[in-house]
Amino acid sequence: MVFKIAKIGSKRKIIDAPALQDIEPFKYFFDKNGKLKIDELDAIDGAWTRREILARYLFLNVVLDQGPDIPGVRDLLKKVTNALYRKEIRIFHKPLDFFRELNISIDEILDKHKSVKKLRAKTWAKLNNANPSKYNLFFAQSPRGIISINQVLDYGLHRWGVPLCVPLLLEKDLGKKESVQPLVEYIESFLSSETASKEIKNHKRYGLGSAIGNKACHLFIKWYIHTFNLSIKKTEGWSKWSYEVPFDxxxxxxxxxxxxxxxxxxxxxxxxxxxxxxxxxxxxxxxxxxxxxxxxxxxxxxxxxxxxxxxxxxxxxxxxxxxxxxxxxxxxxxxxxxxxxxxxxxxxxxxxxxxxxxxxxxxxxxxxxxxxxxxxxxxxxxxxxxxxxxxxx
Ligand code: SF4
Incomplete structure (x- = not known):
């Protein structure tokens, strides 16, 4: 049964993964058929490699994905990213921009949330047997699991801000050292992808803590190794069997x-x-x-x-x-x-x-x-x- 399921999955490689090719600042990273140019992942884009920029986006995406209505979440992230980049607020190239222009970042989250709600609320309500007016992508963790919240600052700073702060802090901590992919180097500094998945949450300095759950940590590693082929390490600890299934x-x-x-x-x-x-x-x-x-x-x-x-x-x-x-x-x-x-x-x-x-x-x-x-x-x-x-x- 396990082989049969894996065989079915292998024939449909990009399943339920973020559509990175639709993000404007990444459009040159993909060929005309929407395929990621793997051999150009080390090309420099601004101060960082393409691999680093994509890893930063997925890092934020996987945190937001824990909220309700994944198609809506992905659309929100895409729309906010595109809108901010059009205003030269390049949050994956310069995470500090998100905070420096906090008024614009928050306005865009609120504005794009409204437009996603218009598009998705009816479908979501039908699937969940709920009222469309209750559609809300802002969420927090409670002892009972994920709950909806109305405060955009709580959502924006906890769910967007924390994963954006990780590459920012890694960059600041470089000091005099040079690196064109500090997040990538940090993630791959662990002996195995499974240990990396644990440290993404638990690391004392760089861990996302309550912003992320166990499943999302494993999902990030799956995207990183399998879906988008971003990993550099080819050791057994970074093999295709080196992390647990992101059970959902x-x-x-x-x-x-x-x-x-x-x-x-x-x-x-x-x-x-x-x-x-x-x-x-x-x-x-x-x-x-x-x-x-x-x-x-x-x-x-x-x-x-x-x-x-x-x-x-x-x-x-x-x-x-x-x-x-x-x-x-x-x-x-x-x-x-x-x-x-x-x-x-x-x-x-x-x-x-x-x-x-x-x-x-x-x-x-x-x-x-x-x-x-x-x-x-x-x-x-x-x-x-x-x-x-x-x-x-
Ligand atoms: S749909 Fe679910 S319950 Fe039905 S055959 Fe497939 S796996 Fe089994």
């Missing part, structure tokens, strides 16, 4: 319904771990809180010898999260071990999950199983319909 709601739904999770632990285990929260989903269904799966151990005794050997290699040499041979397997790292040394990486697997989640495995009781490419091997479809009916993300 699509991933959770597909992997539960197909039976993948149930082959590693039973429903009771997932309930005890709060991965499945009984009766807390829409209409009294069971809610799948996929983020709670990180760190949970597979409850199986006889693991295939090859997978077990691969897992050791993954943990010690690719993820580099442990120093000693592992005695148990963490569920979220199993796809890495299965795919190791194959043509497919974690990015392909995640692309496949998103493709199936968005196009077939809808978050309601009637997904498009008849057309789904996994229908021959899906446990929910073939054996246990309650996995479809009774679980939501």
């Amino acid at each position: 709601s699509n991933t959770g739904r597909v992997l539960l319904r197909t039976g993948f999770f149930l082959s590693l632990a039973d429903l009771k285990d997932y309930e005890n771990w709060n991965v499945i929260q009984k009766g807390k989903g829409k209409g009294g269904t069971n809610y799948i809180r996929i983020t709670n799966i990180r760190g949970k151990k597979a409850q199986i005794e006889n693991i295939d010898k090859k997978i077990s050997k691969n897992y050791k290699d993954i943990v010690l040499n690719h993820l580099k999260t442990r120093k000693r041979k592992p005695t148990t397997i963490e569920i979220q790292q199993l796809p890495n071990a299965i795919l190791l040394n194959s043509d497919f990486g974690i990015g392909d697997f995640d692309d496949g999950l998103i493709y199936i989640g968005i196009n077939f495995c809808f978050n309601h009781k009637n997904p498009k199983c008849n057309k789904c490419p996994l229908n021959k091997i899906c446990k929910g479809f073939n054996k246990n319909k309650s996995l479809i009916k009774d679980y939501r993300t």
